[in-house]
Amino acid sequence: MNSGKTGGLLFGTGGVPVSAESRSTEAGIERIAELGLGCMEVEFVQGVKMRPEVAAAVGELAARKKIALTAHGPYAINLNAVEPQKVHMSKERILQTARIAALFGARSITFHAAFYLKDSPAQTYAVVRKHLQEVVNTLRKEGNKVTISPEVTGKPSQFGTLEELLRLSSEIEGVMPCIDFSHWHARTGRANSYQEFLAVLDMVEKKLGRRGLDNMHMHLSGIAYGNKGELRHLMLAESDLHYTELLKALKERRAKGIVICESAPYLEDDALLLQRTYRELP
Numbered sequence: 685m686n687s688g689k690t691g692g693l694l695f696g697t698g699g700v701p702v703s704a705e706s707r708s709t710e711a712g713i714e715r716i717a718e719l720g721l722g723c724m725e726v727e728f729v730q731g732v733k734m735r736p737e738v739a740a741a742v743g744e745l746a747a748r749k750k751i752a753l754t755a756h757g758p759y760a761i762n763l764n765a766v767e768p769q770k771v772h773m774s775k776e777r778i779l780q781t782a783r784i785a786a787l788f789g790a791r792s793i794t795f796h797a798a799f800y801l802k803d804s805p806a807q808t809y810a811v812v813r814k815h816l817q818e819v820v821n822t823l824r825k826e827g828n829k830v831t832i833s834p835e836v837t838g839k840p841s842q843f844g845t846l847e848e849l850l851r852l853s854s855e856i857e858g859v860m861p862c863i864d865f866s867h868w869h870a871r872t873g874r875a876n877s878y879q880e881f882l883a884v885l886d887m888v889e890k891k892l893g894r895r896g897l898d899n900m901h902m903h904l905s906g907i908a909y910g911n912k913g914e915l916r917h918l919m920l921a922e923s924d925l926h927y928t929e930l931l932k933a934l935k936e937r938r939a940k941g942i943v944i945c946e947s948a949p950y951l952e953d954d955a956l957l958l959q960r961t962y963r964e965l966p
């Protein structure tokens with residue numbers, strides 16, 4: 685891992701960089717290494733279609749290039765769906781993501797766990813918790829040790845507040861939050877200052893202990909938002925996100941782990957901007 689240079693934080697892209705030679709995962713890893721970045725999230729947002737042989741080759745390449753990998757599961761996941769079949773398929777999609785990700789040595793997989801629909805947050809929490817516990821039980825029986833990291837979501841209609849995910853992580857072994865700081869800012873309209881970022885990190889440590897700060901899976905991108913939260917991803921320079929303040933807070937609390945940038949359209953440019961800014965902090 686290149687983490688020595690960045691004090692334990694790796695920076696990379698959500699998906700294959702736009703400047704990669706092709707859209708393949710391998711070309712993405714090659715490009716991440718060329719750029720001097722440290723990690724990449726493999727996107728299965730439209731479904732898990734990678735074959736096991738390909739996953740094994742991806743894992744070998746990533747190990748050789750010293751690039752850490754994570755994965756993002758399909759968007760078509762709702763553990764709180766009304767129809768039992770949809771819930772079943774949602775669990776299957778998380779399992780498929782975790783199984784293929786384990787083959788390429790991913791440390792963590794993320795996904796958007798659920799929508800509240802007509803249920804209260806408390807009802808939704810209980811349902812999500814039950815299903816996620818079952819998912820983790822299945823994976824552990826298979827010997828799969830990938831960390832299951834539901835994401836902090838960007839819209840108030842989506843399950844996945846910081847509090848909900850920290851609680852899930854404290855109650856289910858093998859679950860840790862994927863903290864998307866852009867989503868959290870878009871959702872709350874706040875969480876955009878050094879003090880507020882420190883407060884988030886302190887909540888993580890309070891709920892999960894030091895291991896919470898030592899194994900972070902984060903998303904950070906430019907973002908546009910309105911009354912209903914997230915609208916779309918932007919470049920950091922076009923958004924109001926105070927990313928330097930966040931990087932300062934991460935350095936202050938000596939956070940370790942992965943920072944995945946999903947800025948649009950030039951995601952690797954912002955990943956490099958974040959890495960450079962972090963390294964230049966005093």
Ligand SMILES: [Zn+2]
Nearest residue numbers: 756795796835
């Ligand atoms: Zn996501």
